[in-house]
Amino acid sequence: MAQIDEIMKEILRGSSEVIGREYIQSLIQKYLDRGEHFVVKAGFDPTAPDLHLGHVVLLQKMSVFQKYGAKVIFLIGDFTATIGDPSGKSETRKPLTQEEVLQNAQTYKEQVFKVLDPNKTEVRFNSEWLSLLNLKDILMLCSKFSVARMLERDDFEKRLKNQNTISMVEFLYPLMQGYDSVALNCDIEFGGNDQKFNLLVGRQLQRAYNLNKEQSAFMMPVLEGLDGAQKMSKSLGNYISITENPKDMYAKIMSISDLLMWRYYELLSHKTFSEIQHLQQEVQKNNIHPKEAKENLALEITTRFHGQEQAQYAQDEFRKVFSKREIPLEMPSLSFKEPIWICRALVLGNMLSSTSEARRALEAGAVRINQEKVQDINKHLEKGVYILQVGKRKFLKVQID
């Protein structure tokens, strides 16, 4: 009994809402008693195969479930992806070809197995069953659900009130997602808070299709992006991709606020709850500098995706540039056959976007050559090797033959 309590604490940590908690506990208990497995599902959109830490929050929680009997279904919603966005929300969302979907799925796999246990994970596509449905099946599906109930979905209600168009297609999406749970005979479905309605549809449909179960709905909070304000998302540019190179990953984590750091600790760190509490207290007592705590987090997460050596290297690099204002070990380099105007070199090296911008940067004292500030806007670089620096973080090695 003590064991299951401990496990449930670990399971529930960081979750924002869980519906059907008892069912989860009974599933885990069955696994502990008899080794029986259960099915945990999370849906992913195959249009964006580049996973970021926002996705990791969910994946990591699923990996915890995998320790206690879960077979994870990593469900790729390929069926709808080949249709495009009917809501008109994103005009750029083009339908994907089947080939693109498979390619994206491959990329997904490579990424998720950095978090999930591949032996306890199955990648599935919902076209497997959705493409088999005909109109009769769909009417059957629709007959299980009422219009009034569908209109209860928060965003539908708001959009209707604000006279923003809701396509009839969007009305079918929750039913399709719910039907996925029926087809997979799911025990637990994962999602963000914004998925609550759809997760409940799955429960309702499982009842309606007489599956003799109701999936639990396990919701994790949405992770804030680097800005600490908006949800982490690729389109907002405030994200850390899990394919990001070690240096950028490390540096991006170091760029978050001290407040956001604790949030990331809770949702992303493998440290136990009490370890994190202890760390927090030490920081409050000024025994540990917040920057040190942040370095630990950056190192832990970078290590997870790139291994210890690369993460350590990223830390060393970061410290050189940002902590000691030294020149990093690696930087882009550019070579020219003849002397070049400094402004031109800065533009060709992607340091600044135009020569006039380069002029202003020089005049403002933001440009260094070999660590010496240079303000002469007419300077030409003659034969030799130079390290150009703009601001604190941009470096370029220039070689003139």
Added chain:
Amino acid sequence: MAQIDEIMKEILRGSSEVIGREYIQSLIQKYLDRGEHFVVKAGFDPTAPDLHLGHVVLLQKMSVFQKYGAKVIFLIGDFTATIGDPSGKSETRKPLTQEEVLQNAQTYKEQVFKVLDPNKTEVRFNSEWLSLLNLKDILMLCSKFSVARMLERDDFEKRLKNQNTISMVEFLYPLMQGYDSVALNCDIEFGGNDQKFNLLVGRQLQRAYNLNKEQSAFMMPVLEGLDGAQKMSKSLGNYISITENPKDMYAKIMSISDLLMWRYYELLSHKTFSEIQHLQQEVQKNNIHPKEAKENLALEITTRFHGQEQAQYAQDEFRKVFSKREIPLEMPSLSFKEPIWICRALVLGNMLSSTSEARRALEAGAVRINQEKVQDINKHLEKGVYILQVGKRKFLKVQID
């Protein structure tokens, strides 16, 4: 020009609303000029193959269109009939088998060709195209229509307001009906006023599917039933079936009110508008008795479905019974081997439903034997032949051997 004006007057007579009138005129003009045909569609529910005069209002109008170039599609909505009623409105509406649908369709055909020209009519089933739709097609269909627009449908709006359940299936029905118009490349769709929303969906979908046309919506009013109050319908029992025997058909038409008679004239008679107006004036001036006008209507309609001879016979019979209180030529007969109690004979002959009811009828003076009123509730009929009469209309011949 004079010709098309006359034709349009005939076409529009009795219609309650027509959307796309110019398109109709252009179609007819093309037929007159070049003999080009166009497609007129009306959907029928295969669950109720017994057509009544309410249906005839529509069919008859279509037969007028047939004179001017229309190919009529008599569309049997078999696809949804095999599903049952998801709205829960009618608990008794069971799904039909494919066999039942075909059988009903056959019955329909036999009936509609009493009104429509079989050479210009095609009977189709919407399962032809609807059963081919998969989920992708359906999402495509749904993407053409918004939830807000669907909620504008009168009954949806009301039911939602009154918290009466609307199934998600019902939300798909108008789209399916509209898709029928796309699949058939319809020019004009027929319906009652209550169909207006669905007819407009067809227009919208034809645009969305780039058919380069918008079907006209031709609405005929709903015909009042015998009671003159509610819509003619089988379930309300206030209907005249077109398979009704000549006597009953004639008698039922004679039973309508004088006011309702003019409505029936307008919507069902083949008389021209001015002929009807003239008749109406003659009645107002007391030159013609309303009953005579009603007899003419009853004779015209009975003749249409049963031929002149049978209709004339029905009229003669009716006049005997109702006008001159004579005994009709034909009536059910019943024979017994031994004397029988009058009450028992009345029940066995379906004249009254129980012996106690028979007693009350006798006591009330409503029973005649051989045209003589009999009030003795203990009377037995001995050897011989008797004509029993209950009220004005029920007759039974009884023979005791």
